Structures are given as C-alpha cells and as structure tokens.
Amino acid sequence: MINWLLEPFSFTFMRIGLAAAILVSITCAALGSYVVLRRMAFIGDALAHTVLPGLVVAFLNGWNLFGGAIAAGLLTALGIGWVSRRGVVREDTAIGVLFTAMFALGILLMSRMNSFRDLSHILFGNVLGVRLGDLYITAAIAVGVLLTLALLHKELELTSYDPTYAEGIGLRADRLRTLLLILLAFTVVSCIQIVGVVLTSALLVTPAAAAALLTNRLPRMMLLAAVIAISSSVIGLYASYYANVASGAAIVLACTGSFFLAWVFHMLRTRVVRV
C-alpha cells in the first residue's frame, strides 16, 4: 500500500507536478473565497479565457509564456475595472462580449501553428508537464497573492460586505476591487498549467463554494477550501497516474466530488438543527 502511494512520486515530473498543484490549490482557495463571496465567478472564468491570445503570441514569438499570459490577464483585469466604472454597458455583458472575442482571437492565432498538442495543453492543462522554472514562478505568485490577501485582509473583507461604510471612512472600494482583479489575473495564469484555460474557474470556485457550506467565518472558509483543493489535487494526480486519465479533469472532478459531500453534510446538519 505504501509502495502504491509512494511509487508515482519516484518520478521528478510527478514531484514537481504535486508541488505546483499544492501551491496553486492554496492560492486559488484563498482568492477563490473572495471570488465566490463577491459573485465574481464569471469574471474569473473570463480572465482565464482572455489569457489565451497572450499565451499564443508569446509562444509564437518564443517569449516567456508566463509573461504573455500575465500581460493579457492584467490588461483584461484593468479593462474590466474600467468598463465597470463607466457603466455604459452592463458589466457582465461587456465581459461576455470581450472574453469570447479574446478567446476566439487566441484560437485563430493557434490554428496557424498546426500544433494541436500544444493547444490541448493550454486548454486542458498538463500538471505533469510543469518545469522547474514554472514551479518557481508559481511559488512566487502564491507568496505574492497570499501576502497581499493577509496584509489587506480587514480592508478587503469590509469592502466585500459593506462598500458604502468602507467608502465613508476613506477606503476606495473600486481600487480594492481592481487589486483583487490583478491578483486574480496572476492566480489564473498559474492555474492554467494545472487544469487549463477551460477548467481554471473550477479550481477557483468549487473548493471555495464547498467550504462556504461548512463554515461562516472567512479565514476558516479559506483554510477549508485549501484543504479541499489540495486533497482533490492529490486524488487527481493518483487517478492520472494509475488510471491514465487527464490530470486536470481528474482534479476538477475530485473538487466537484468534495462539493457534493459538503453539500450533503450541509443539508444533513441544517435538517438536524430544524428538528
């Protein structure tokens, strides 16, 4: 049994993959809690998609893929902030228009490359293809995002549930929101290598949504979401190794499984309280 558990991690690529998955799980869980509570799930999904043309342009020019993706992500984050301040078109409409356009542009550029294997890695992720250099960048993003969330915890929390009072004491709720979008852009980019563009929002939303059913304190919600995301990643990696299935999809389905467990637990508990 112990051999069965240890065997996959005798390979370097499995160890790097595991480390990357754990780092991304923690970052996604902490930031994902805000994404869920502030109803930003659609923005998270959009950000993941709009990163595609950045990735492709960087790939075609031989630039660093992270750099291209982060540039595209930041542009989108700032663009969303700008659109929501102007208020001419409803925010979700504007995002819906822009993100599909950016994604289509990415696919268009990609179709000229004649390399569908690379496309599928970007779209669906490949945690086992993470290189050591990528791992360092992922770690730097994790530290940066978590540190920012910790240092600005009381302000981010307050502007999330009572932006009016926050503005009254001199806080700028719109700037904190833009900051969250920037953190989201970085997180999404580190997430893409694990589960890919299409499934990134699952790692942001599902563990946090499951944790929200289990507690009513924000720090505890972040912690529980991290535990759920990490265990799902580990389960996904084993499934990928032994059953030879796509790692990203396996991780996401493990998250979904945890969500349903949390939901059943929540239903049972509220039923007990009502009786």
Added chain:
Amino acid sequence: MAFTYSGRHHVHPIADALALELEQLVVNYPGSSEPALDHVSLKIASGLRVALVGANGSGKSTLLKTVAGLLHPQAGTIRIYGHPVGACHHRVAYLPQRGDVDWRFPVSVKQMVLAGRYVHLGWMRRPGPNDRAMVMQVLERLGLEELAERQISQLSGGQQQRALLARALVQEADLLLLDEPLSAVDAPSRAIIAGVLADLRRENRTALVATHHLDRLDDEFDRVISLESGALQTDRVIEETGRRLAPAKAPRYDQLATRTI
C-alpha cells in the same frame, strides 16, 4: 504612526465651529435632470439630535451620503466642525441603509462592529485588545453581547440595525449620520436606539437621522427637518418639554421650498 485610508492626517478641531454647515448645496445624479439636492442650506449646532424626514426620493439619503463624502456635490460648500468633507474621516460615522450590506457574508457580529475601529487603525495595523474591549462594551450597551459570535445574517432586522449602530459608536465619532436606523426595527430595539441617541446628546455629540417613522419624533429628537424634492421644506425645533414650536425662522429655506414647488 498610522497610514490613514484617506492619506490625510489628524486635523485639529476649530473652536466653536458648528457640527454641520451646508451652504447652497446642489447634488445631481448622473443622467437625471432633476437635482437630488437643490440649493440646500442648513446649520446644525453641536449636540443635537436632528431627524430628517420626507418621502422616498426627497433627498434624505443623498444629503447624508454627501456629508459622508460618498457623493460629490456639483455646487455649494459643506463644513463639518469647520472642516471640509474628508478632512477628518474618524469624526464622522456613517450608518448605511440595511440593504447596502451583504448580510450573508461570513463575518460575525463582533467582527463587523470591530470594523468601526478601522478608521483609527489605517492600513496594516490590526485591532488590539483595547479595540476589542471597546467593541464588547458597546455590544453590551446595545444588548447584543450574547449574539457577538453569530454570523450577521442570523440576526433579526432590529438586531442588525443595532449592530450597525454599534459599529458607528465604536468609531467614537462626533457627528453620526444614520440612514434609516429605525427601519424594520421592533419596539425593544427602537427603545434601545432612542436611549443611545439620548446618551449621544448628553455626550454633546450630534446625530443626523433619516427616518420614515414619524411617531414619537418629539420625544426622540431636538429638531425635525423635512425635505421635499431635494429642497428644505420645514425646519422646527422641539423644546425640552416636547411642546411644538412654530417653524424656526428660516425665511431663505421657505422661499427655496416654494420656488421648487
């Protein structure tokens, strides 16, 4: 050394300044042709409980939000203890309407009330034992001490209003702007809130309260100002004995009111 949210530092109070002085204040909402506040002038001395009454859309909330610095006036001046808006955020406590808060957010009553201390702490600093002790004291004063650990959606309407008032109180402000603190409030909560307003008066603090509840205005307030379509309508001072006086001599306001009608 604190890094304040507004980037400004402590401003010394000006002696004998009025708590609030508005002069020809005009506020427009973008896209609306009718001004939300139409040349409103008003002087409120320190230590009064002032009720702000009027129909929906009469400008009560707009007035409070403008004084709180949430809306920017198109014309006119605002002086709070002699200073412009935002010069001293901690001296002005704003209590938003209950509907402005996301009550399902995972935060406890105690944590929410603690946010009243944030303006004193600024960036990076965490609340200390003194802040927490003050929160517990105010929660007791408002009869919420047993609900301190509850998530905020698990309170009744009246308890939620008391929690919002508690947060405004721990801010230790001199001017309190309360937007509909009596809506969805049951009788016990109303009595507690009225008690707090009376205490504020004794402490020489000023409260400007937007309300729809016209009963018992004379018992709970020192002055009643009514707004209609963004203009001052009536302004009457209530004597200690509760006897109603004729409208305070404010010819300018009356002229403005008739002009907008």
